[in-house]
Amino acid sequence: MFGRDAGNRARRRHAAKSDLSRLFQSPNSVLAIHYSCESFYERPDGSSPRITSIAVRNLGSGQTVSFSIHQLAERDKKIKPDEIESSYDDLERKMLKEFYEFVDRNRTCTWLHWNMRDVNYGFAAIAHRYKVLGGKDVFEVPDHQLSDLARLLVGLFGVGYIGHPRLARIVEKNNITNKDFLTGEEEAKAFVDKQYVKLHQSTLRKVDILTNLAERAHDGTLKTNATRSEIYGSEVAYLTSILQEHWGFALIALIGSIASIIGLISLFK
Secondary structure, X not given: OOHHHHHHHHHHHHHHHHHHHHHHHOHHHEEEEEEEEOOOOOOXXXXXXXXXXXXXXXXXXXXXXXXXXXXXXXXXOOOOHHHOHHHHHXXXXXXXXXXXXXXXXXXXXXXXXXXXXXXXXXXXXXXXXXXXXOOOOOOOOOHHHEEEHHHHHHHHHOOOOOOOOHHHHHHHHOOOOOOOOXXXXXXXXXXXXXXXXXXXXXXXXXXXXXXXXXXXXXXOOOOOOOOHHHHHXXXXXXXXXXXXXXXXHHHHHHHHHHHHXXXXXXXXX
């Protein structure tokens, strides 16, 4: 990879690295979020998938809050476990109301997520569900306060840094515990099977994983399948990056250059 391609790769990496660094300048103002929902597919009526649980973890403190249908049902003494399904709409609306109250209290925070980018799966999808259920006046998080870790990792390491599905594969590559981790398809099935606790535990696990991945990417310990050329654009770009990022190497290079100049001068004396 040379010329323009190498330059583009270097610019994308620099932009992603800068964005990631900004997150860790004020980690207590960064909230990692993941939510689970019904399947996107096999919806002949065209209705939006129901949201079943949401987890939010503070990047700095590690404190986690969650919102889920089954927890609300448990708090409502009138709803028995086997009656949850008949109360889905009411429970989901109350859950999303509590979530948006939390969002409103954290208006200045940055939200770290994984592929939450559109009305199919993202903040727009959550807002849509709340409005469908009668909710009003939600605070819509501005785009500049959203940070997609999935895109940041592509920016840092290139599109081939890990196989698909990327989240599961990068977790496996880095030996991060995947206890309670469910794929999106498995989460949807767990909801159909009314395995609410299992579903909730997966949601909690994923926000833990997101902060773990972000920390490793930031401190340079995240393992990927990417080669140096795929990451930096070329071997020359890699060496340049090392010199820029590690002043010790730059100092050695400078001393070497000065020594060479002195050597040349001495030859002409």
